[in-house]
Amino acid sequence: MVETSALAAAMTPLWLSLKVAFFATILSAIFGVALGLYLARSRHRARNILDTLCTLPMVLPPTVLGYYLLVLFGSQGLLGQWLDAAFGVNLVFSLKGAIVAAAIVSFPLVFKPARAAFESVDPRLEQAGRVLGVSEAGVIVRISLPLAWRGIMSGVTLGFVRALGEFGATLMIAGSIPGKTQTLSIAIYEAVQAGRDADAHVMALLISCACIVMLLLATWLTPAAHRKGEAHER
Amino acid sequence: MRRLKGVAALLLACAAGSVSAQPITVSAASSLGDAFRELAARFEEAHPDSRIQLNIGGSGLLLQQIQRGAPVDVFASADEFTMSQAQASDSVSGEVRYFAANTLVFIQPLGATPQLNSILALRDAGLRRIALGNPESVPAGRYAKSALEAAGLWTALADSLIPAQNVRQVLDYVARGEVQAGFVYATDAAQMSNRVRVAAPVSVGRPIRYPIAVLNRGKDKPSAQDFVDYVLSEDGQRILAVHGFLAAE
Numbered sequence: 008m009v010e011t012s013a014l015a016a017a018m019t020p021l022w023l024s025l026k027v028a029f030f031a032t033i034l035s036a037i038f039g040v041a042l043g044l045y046l047a048r049s050r051h052r053a054r055n056i057l058d059t060l061c062t063l064p065m066v067l068p069p070t071v072l073g074y075y076l077l078v079l080f081g082s083q084g085l086l087g088q089w090l091d092a093a094f095g096v097n098l099v100f101s102l103k104g105a106i107v108a109a110a111i112v113s114f115p116l117v118f119k120p121a122r123a124a125f126e127s128v129d130p131r132l133e134q135a136g137r138v139l140g141v142s143e144a145g146v147i148v149r150i151s152l153p154l155a156w157r158g159i160m161s162g163v164t165l166g167f168v169r170a171l172g173e174f175g176a177t178l179m180i181a182g183s184i185p186g187k188t189q190t191l192s193i194a195i196y197e198a199v200q201a202g203r204d205a206d207a208h209v210m211a212l213l214i215s216c217a218c219i220v221m222l223l224l225a226t227w228l229t230p231a232a233h234r235k236g237e238a239h240e241r
Numbered sequence: 242m243r244r245l246k247g248v249a250a251l252l253l254a255c256a257a258g259s260v261s262a263q264p265i266t267v268s269a270a271s272s273l274g275d276a277f278r279e280l281a282a283r284f285e286e287a288h289p290d291s292r293i294q295l296n297i298g299g300s301g302l303l304l305q306q307i308q309r310g311a312p313v314d315v316f317a318s319a320d321e322f323t324m325s326q327a328q329a330s331d332s333v334s335g336e337v338r339y340f341a342a343n344t345l346v347f348i349q350p351l352g353a354t355p356q357l358n359s360i361l362a363l364r365d366a367g368l369r370r371i372a373l374g375n376p377e378s379v380p381a382g383r384y385a386k387s388a389l390e391a392a393g394l395w396t397a398l399a400d401s402l403i404p405a406q407n408v409r410q411v412l413d414y415v416a417r418g419e420v421q422a423g424f425v426y427a428t429d430a431a432q433m434s435n436r437v438r439v440a441a442p443v444s445v446g447r448p449i450r451y452p453i454a455v456l457n458r459g460k461d462k463p464s465a466q467d468f469v470d471y472v473l474s475e476d477g478q479r480i481l482a483v484h485g486f487l488a489a490e
Contacts, residue, residue, distance in 0.1 A: 201377035
């Protein structure tokens, strides 16, 4: 059923996909948790606008994201020219570009569950910490984060899966260079275009299995509704 | 009850509307996009009962769609190899005719330095990014690859090559300055003469001819053959010439 040569050919794209998803998830986790915490506590009038902006990459067509990335980070783009001048970094046709694209699309999937998780933390517990003399940073690290942990991890897992499967925006900014930026989803597209069915079949199976496993993990991590309000989980 | 009657009337109207003009689906290679849009418009003017649906893309992608049963009536590819694959999979009814020819050129972004004057100059130019169509599925990429192989540059430049999905994407990469050089057809370069500069023509050792054929699904549609005839007619050939294509002979 599975040709060994097709399996061997799938290894490099799989490795690239995993690399991109890993680094992209780190980026989106940092920003997603930070913004989730900020918006969970914020009483600012503009928080709905900020929330909308944070959710936008999830609903915008990937080609729109890819287009904006190309315009901003391309060699004629403002940010692209700055990155090149300041750090010698070019996002177009590089794995870094793929990582940035994947981070942007997976960010809302980390942000929304993180915000919900922080909002579900009993504020009285945080208050108790402050009353006992814990600093604000301490409250976040020792009270809020541990209580919001499962919700955050569920979001991070979803973000990872999304980054693993990123296609449209990645193709536009990073291109499809075998061995450098041709991730698994792009490799499947190329294999189909070239009529290499066996390769496409194996790669599609690989990524489907990975997604199923990660989704099961995300579901298992999601805090059940009846657990809301409990201070500890067994 | 009144609402039901209204919905029924709407559905009937839609059904009646769709019966009158059975569209002819034409899959054409990316480089033919502009020319075929005009050909389709002129054909519809001359044949008011016909409607052409254009499907433009890389020839390899179009071939895959056809082989997997896409309802395409006419196929115009950018090279003979793709059409012969269509024939080998029994998708083609009737004969294959050549309707246009093109030349391959090597372009640079306008204003880029150093200005190269032949592909042999690529050997020592030290360019980091050269775009071409993916040779697996894009005819323009196959032609470029054979030209580079003939010049002994294919392996030397391997690390600098950026494969693209179709020839128009190569053109876009060069026009945006994301790559330093690219291989496109002369007709494509002419589309963006204000943003790219033709550095040199590229000889590929054989004429670049575009084949067109009615596919099996289209053989019972007399208008499918009419469209192919139109492309081959004096009018059609004149439109192609205006877009920069050469005669097929």
